[in-house]
Amino acid sequence: MLLPGFSSARVPIFVRLYLAGSISIALYPILQAGAKAAVPAAGGASLVGIVMGEMSIGFILAAVVRAIYMALETLVTAASFAVGLTSVFAPVEADESLPSIATMIVLVATALMFTTDLHLELIRGLADSYHVLPVGSLIDPRVGLSRFLNALADGFSLCLRIAAAPLVFAFLANVAAGCLNRLAPQVQAYFLAAPVVIIGGLLLMYTTLTETMNVFESSLAAKIFKW
Numbered sequence: 001m002l003l004p005g006f007s008s009a010r011v012p013i014f015v016r017l018y019l020a021g022s023i024s025i026a027l028y029p030i031l032q033a034g035a036k037a038a039v040p041a042a043g044g045a046s047l048v049g050i051v052m053g054e055m056s057i058g059f060i061l062a063a064v065v066r067a068i069y070m071a072l073e074t075l076v077t078a079a080s081f082a083v084g085l086t087s088v089f090a091p092v093e094a095d096e097s098l099p100s101i102a103t104m105i106v107l108v109a110t111a112l113m114f115t116t117d118l119h120l121e122l123i124r125g126l127a128d129s130y131h132v133l134p135v136g137s138l139i140d141p142r143v144g145l146s147r148f149l150n151a152l153a154d155g156f157s158l159c160l161r162i163a164a165a166p167l168v169f170a171f172l173a174n175v176a177a178g179c180l181n182r183l184a185p186q187v188q189a190y191f192l193a194a195p196v197v198i199i200g201g202l203l204l205m206y207t208t209l210t211e212t213m214n215v216f217e218s219s220l221a222a223k224i225f226k227w
Helices: 013-038 045-082 100-115 118-132 141-183 189-225
Strands: none
Touching (some): 045 141, 100 118
C-alpha cells in the first residue's frame, strides 16, 4: 500500500486491496508453517500484537524504497525550479503538487521499476523478511528508524547526482547573466537569459534522462537486494 506505483492516488483503493490480498494468498503456501506455529498459540491481545507487528515490518520495508522516490521527487522539483520550467509548464491538475516535468520523470522512474521487474524483487524481499523476522517477532524501532534514515540519505545522495546537471547549468547561467548585467546595466540580462535557461534545461534533461534513469534503477535494485 506504500510502495511506489501501488500507493499512487490514481490507483483505486479496491485495486490496491486486491493486489495486497493476491500477494498474501500467493505467499501463504510458502509462509504457512511459520504462521501456523505463531498464530494458534496467540489469542486476543497477543493476536492483535502480532498483526500490528507485521504491519510495522511491512511499513518499514516499503518506507525504505519510498524514501528513495521521495528524494527523487524533491530533487527533480528543485531542478525544475532552477531552470524555470515550473512557470512555463504549470501543473495540469489543481491537486498536483509536482511540476509537470518532475511528474514525468517520477512517472518514468516508476514505470521502469515495473518494466525491469523490480516490483518482483520487492515481493521477494517481503517473503525473505519472514525468514529474518518470523511471524510474531518484533523489530527494534531504532533499527527500523536507522534503516529508513540511511535509505533517505542514500536516496538524496543518488538523486542529487541525477539532478546535478540542470542545477549546475542553471547556476552558471544565472551567474553569467548577473555578470552581464553588471557589465552592461542597460541590457535586461535576466529577461534575455530566461529563454536560454529554459531551452538549455529542457535539452539537458532530454539528453541525460536515459542515463540518469538507468543509474537510478540500478541503485534502486542494489538497495532492494540488500534486504
